[in-house]
Amino acid sequence: MQLDHPHTMTLSERADELEEQMLNELNEKIATKSVLFTLGDGKVEMEGGAALQAQNPGKYFLMGADPRLPKMPDKPTLIDFMKLRLPSINHLLQSATHALKAGLPEKAVLACLLHDIGVVGFIRCDHGYWGAQLIEPYVDEEVSWAIRMHQALRFFPDEAAGYKYPDVYTKYFGPDYKPEPYIVDEYQRARKHKWYGTARQICIYDIYSFDPTAKVSLDDFVDIIGRNFKQPKEGLGWDNTPSSHMWRTLNWPTRFL
Ligand SMILES: [Fe+2]
Ligand SMILES: [Fe+2]
Numbered sequence: 001m002q003l004d005h006p007h008t009m010t011l012s013e014r015a016d017e018l019e020e021q022m023l024n025e026l027n028e029k030i031a032t033k034s035v036l037f038t039l040g041d042g043k044v045e046m047e048g049g050a051a052l053q054a055q056n057p058g059k060y061f062l063m064g065a066d067p068r069l070p071k072m073p074d075k076p077t078l079i080d081f082m083k084l085r086l087p088s089i090n091h092l093l094q095s096a097t098h099a100l101k102a103g104l105p106e107k108a109v110l111a112c113l114l115h116d117i118g119v120v121g122f123i124r125c126d127h128g129y130w131g132a133q134l135i136e137p138y139v140d141e142e143v144s145w146a147i148r149m150h151q152a153l154r155f156f157p158d159e160a161a162g163y164k165y166p167d168v169y170t171k172y173f174g175p176d177y178k179p180e181p182y183i184v185d186e187y188q189r190a191r192k193h194k195w196y197g198t199a200r201q202i203c204i205y206d207i208y209s210f211d212p213t214a215k216v217s218l219d220d221f222v223d224i225i226g227r228n229f230k231q232p233k234e235g236l237g238w239d240n241t242p243s244s245h246m247w248r249t250l251n252w253p254t255r256f257l
Contacts, residue, residue: 029062031254036123049256061256072251075235078138078225082218085250086121091207093216099205100220108201110139110228111146113221115202121250126151130246137241138230142195149199152186154206155179161200166208 009017030052038045053059065072070084082089096113104112118124118131128151136144156179157165169177179187190196225231232239237247249255 028059030056030059030256031062031066031068032256033254063255063257064252066252066254069253073235075233076237076247076251077231078229078236079218079222081121081236081247081250086117088120089218090214090216091210092116092120093218093221094207094211094214095202095205096221097214097216098207099201102205104201104205106224106228107140107143108146108198109221109224111143111198111202112205113224114139114143115147115150115206117147122246128152134243134246135229137243138232138236139228142198143228145193145195146199146202149186149190149193149196150202150206152179152183153190153199154203155183156187158200161197161204163200163204168208 032052035046049061053061072084073080076084082092092113092115095115096109099109099112114131114135116127116131117134118127118129122130122134128148132144132148135147154166155169157163190199193199232241234240237244237251
């Protein structure tokens, strides 16, 4: 969009004008909340397209980027998503830093770095499965397998490996919480698997108490990501893999269809 008289405006005037343009861009379009967002408010509800458009006469639905969200590059990388779509990566950085300092192999460090990408980028329920699926086409199979399995393993202590049931889980879920049968079954399958140790390492290096003073930086992991995450040249979402649609949805969460 053209700015009026860009040379004669001060920077702050220009910023105001850009902000106004962004609001106008959204005002011209209708951003929609999917069913999952309203389920999250405890309501089984959905407004149909015709009703929504009737409330916004003369407007079309948003079919792309939501101007209220940080602008994503045309060919987004994992790091772009981490910086622009994940509200907090501190937990991931703290866990991965811990793993890095312990001298774990790069694959395991990457698994720690991405272990909760499901929670911090998408959805809490079954986050290990969602996170694994999201990154599966781009990482060694062992990495996504370990992330998938940490979903179940974190509920089961392995004292020999140095993992006890987290105190914070007792605090969060109560002393009587028992993992559901599907989690128990998954744990039993994972226990016998050749990569059990890698999934267990995620639990061991997971940070169960948030430390606001810990000094961590994504910069420490750029090279490990570069070597172990196959960034598609088209950008995540535009690369035709089984999880491309998930990246596109994260990029454009309010697209109408
Ligand atoms: Fe987790
Ligand atoms: Fe975690």
